[in-house]
Amino acid sequence: MSYHLHEDKIKELELKANEIRRSIIEMLVEAGSGHTAGPLGMADVFTAFYFHILNHDPKNPFWEERDRLILSNGHICPVRYAAMAHAGYFPIEELKTLRKFGTRLQGHPERERLPGVETTSGPLGSGLGQACGIAYAARMDDKKFRTYCFMSDGEHDAGNLWESVMFAGKYKLSNLTGLIDRNNIQIDGMTEDIMPLENLRAKYEAFNWHVLEIDGHNFEEIVNAVEEAKAIYEKPTVIISHNIPGKGIPEIEFDYRWHGIPPGSGPTDKIPAKEQASHFLNDLRTLQGKITSEHE
Amino acid sequence: MLNKKAKLAENLLDKTKLEMLATRVGYGKGLVEAGEKDRRVVVLCADLTESTHSHWFKEKFPERFIEMGVAEQNMATVAAGMANYGKIPFISSYAAFSPGRNNEQIRTTITLNNLPVKIGGAHAGISVGPDGATHQQLEDIALMRVQPNMVVLVPCDAVEAQKATVAAAFNNKPTYIRFGREKSPVFTTQETPFKIGRAEVFRDLPAGPPAGRTGRQEEKTCTIVGCGMLLYNALVAAEELSKEGIECEVINSHTVKPLDEKTIIKSAKKTGAVVSVEEHQIDGGLGSAVAEVLARNYPIPQEFVGVQNRFGESGKPDELIESFGMGIGSIKSAVKKVLNRKNS
Numbered sequence: 001m002s003y004h005l006h007e008d009k010i011k012e013l014e015l016k017a018n019e020i021r022r023s024i025i026e027m028l029v030e031a032g033s034g035h036t037a038g039p040l041g042m043a044d045v046f047t048a049f050y051f052h053i054l055n056h057d058p059k060n061p062f063w064e065e066r067d068r069l070i071l072s073n074g075h076i077c078p079v080r081y082a083a084m085a086h087a088g089y090f091p092i093e094e095l096k097t098l099r100k101f102g103t104r105l106q107g108h109p110e111r112e113r114l115p116g117v118e119t120t121s122g123p124l125g126s127g128l129g130q131a132c133g134i135a136y137a138a139r140m141d142d143k144k145f146r147t148y149c150f151m152s153d154g155e156h157d158a159g160n161l162w163e164s165v166m167f168a169g170k171y172k173l174s175n176l177t178g179l180i181d182r183n184n185i186q187i188d189g190m191t192e193d194i195m196p197l198e199n200l201r202a203k204y205e206a207f208n209w210h211v212l213e214i215d216g217h218n219f220e221e222i223v224n225a226v227e228e229a230k231a232i233y234e235k236p237t238v239i240i241s242h243n244i245p246g247k248g249i250p251e252i253e254f255d256y257r258w259h260g261i262p263p264g265s266g267p268t269d270k271i272p273a274k275e276q277a278s279h280f281l282n283d284l285r286t287l288q289g290k291i292t293s294e295h296e
Numbered sequence: 297m298l299n300k301k302a303k304l305a306e307n308l309l310d311k312t313k314l315e316m317l318a319t320r321v322g323y324g325k326g327l328v329e330a331g332e333k334d335r336r337v338v339v340l341c342a343d344l345t346e347s348t349h350s351h352w353f354k355e356k357f358p359e360r361f362i363e364m365g366v367a368e369q370n371m372a373t374v375a376a377g378m379a380n381y382g383k384i385p386f387i388s389s390y391a392a393f394s395p396g397r398n399n400e401q402i403r404t405t406i407t408l409n410n411l412p413v414k415i416g417g418a419h420a421g422i423s424v425g426p427d428g429a430t431h432q433q434l435e436d437i438a439l440m441r442v443q444p445n446m447v448v449l450v451p452c453d454a455v456e457a458q459k460a461t462v463a464a465a466f467n468n469k470p471t472y473i474r475f476g477r478e479k480s481p482v483f484t485t486q487e488t489p490f491k492i493g494r495a496e497v498f499r500d501l502p503a504g505p506p507a508g509r510t511g512r513q514e515e516k517t518c519t520i521v522g523c524g525m526l527l528y529n530a531l532v533a534a535e536e537l538s539k540e541g542i543e544c545e546v547i548n549s550h551t552v553k554p555l556d557e558k559t560i561i562k563s564a565k566k567t568g569a570v571v572s573v574e575e576h577q578i579d580g581g582l583g584s585a586v587a588e589v590l591a592r593n594y595p596i597p598q599e600f601v602g603v604q605n606r607f608g609e610s611g612k613p614d615e616l617i618e619s620f621g622m623g624i625g626s627i628k629s630a631v632k633k634v635l636n637r638k639n640s
Binding site: 070111160163164 | 338359360362364365367369370372373374375376377378379380381382383385400401404405408409410
């Protein structure tokens with residue numbers, strides 16, 4: 001069931017997501033540090049937003065009527081930077097400056113440095129509150145733009161986040177949509193071992209939110225959920241996006257050890273460190289081996 | 297002698313003739329005044345609407361008042377979002393909780409974002425009284441002044457508190473304003489100058505030598521730099537010392553950050569000794585800021601009147617101020633001590 005996406009559009013988004021994944025690998029290798037699993041897992045969601053959902057203007061990042069996309073779990077910023085560059089916010093070449101001295105692409109994103117990132121983030125649990133503030137203020141002024149807040153599942157351990165969930169529920173911020181990167185991993189292990197989050201749906205519902213669950217690698221589901229959220233007037237909506245950490249690179253998928261390290265420093269039980277980058281890029285170039293390069 | 301240009305209250309030294317008002321009352325009035333001046337002003341409060349005097353704003357502008365519940369961390373982040381959008385948010389709570397509890401949120405979402413959120417911290421200082429140590433915030437100046445981009449204001453009475461609140465609304469910077477719970481003398485007037493970043497000399501040195509002395513004036517002169525309601529004690533102490541032949545220049549440094557270095561250095565060069573006075577830990581507060589400036593520019597002996605690296609306790613405000621070494625007698629002793637050091 002596809003209400004909002006033509007098949008050609010889906011193909012286009014899939015190819016774009018693959019380009020973004022390649023950029024993520026390349027920039028992380030160049031940086032020599034950073035997070036791998038989260039950015040790859042959220043590549044499809046970011047692609048859907050930057051190339052279909054968001055009402056935005058890459059040439060005018062301060063446009064007042066733009067939709068606001070708040071990234072709460074700032075550590076997955078490589079995917080945001082890559083999506084922004086491919087959308088035209090800044091030259092793709094600049095992605096190579098990630099985490100380097102003098103860069104606009106800080107290790108964790110900063111509002112004051114790069115137009116378009118909306119908020120500074122990294123310390124977890126505080127993005128939703130800022131998104132609530134923007135949504136509340138926008139409603140005071142009858143603004144029509146929507147505010148989106150991407151969160152990790154692990155950051156739901158933080159108290160500040162639940163204060164914000166309670167606030168949005170009380171004030172019925174229906175112009176706010178949350179999206180949870182439900183990939184089940186955090187730095188120390190699986191979320192349900194570190195500090196169990198389930199039943200996440202029931203928790204949000206108890207705080208007066210509308211809850212949707214999607215496959216975060218299915219563009220139709222991503223877009224349909226966002227459209228449904230727009231139609232819910234009496235409460236905020238949260239989309240629990242079931243994502244595969246490291247999606248797109250079989251050796252990284254589902255492996256929490258890839259949370260906070262770049263290709264080249266990853267676990268070597270499957271691929272030697274030196275070969276990781278080229279191996280992963282080849283995987284992506286050939287769509288996980290489905291296309292055989294003419295040079296091979 | 298009192299500086300006429302400061303236009304302080306008449307009968308300043310007779311406490312019985314001064315109006316007594318808490319600085320948080322000035323905050324409440326300032327919120328309403330700022331709200332009248334600009335529709336972008338919004339007030340968020342964490343379940344302490346009356347005691348922070350935010351209720352006047354709530355009554356006048358209910359659509360611009362937001363009840364946050366007991367959630368100071370969320371209050372800081374929601375305010376950051378509202379400022380990000382274009383509002384001018386004030387967040388009201390006790391200083392013990394905001395900025396006491398939400399320091400990281402202030403750092404990441406307000407000062408690093410460089411957003412003009414105004415943090416109103418009420419019930420700061422030991423004069424909170426019977427509530428005891430948990431509610432007597434004594435570290436807030438230190439916490440706030442070390443953050444880049446942050447402006448820190450500590451008004452000395454209710455009239456100045458109102459001016460500081462209105463000025464903060466329009467300075468386009470992250471700003472912390474500190475208020476007290478207890479009623480204190482209103483000794484400035486509407487005409488007393490107030491500008492963020494500019495310290496005011498409330499009492500200056502007499503033109504001639506100190507009474508009863510013919511020797512070098514500078515031997516018995518001292519600078520007192522203070523902020524908050526203890527500034528009144530400093531003025532009284534200076535007056536009493538004058539009768540003993542010791543002359544003090546008293547500076548109201550209501551802006552702890554950015555500190556008015558010029559005024560402080562100028563006075564230091566005149567007197568050669570300084571006493572800092574504040575209702576705060578001596579570590580990291582106004583005294584530290586003054587010492588940092590003088591160490592870099594004009595090192596002179598300094599004594600610190602404030603809380604000496606300990607927590608507060610329950611008691612009456614006046615008895616706590618006395619027993620924690622911030623009364624008039626303690627300020628006089630500190631001046632004499634620093635003069636001994638200067639002249640030895």
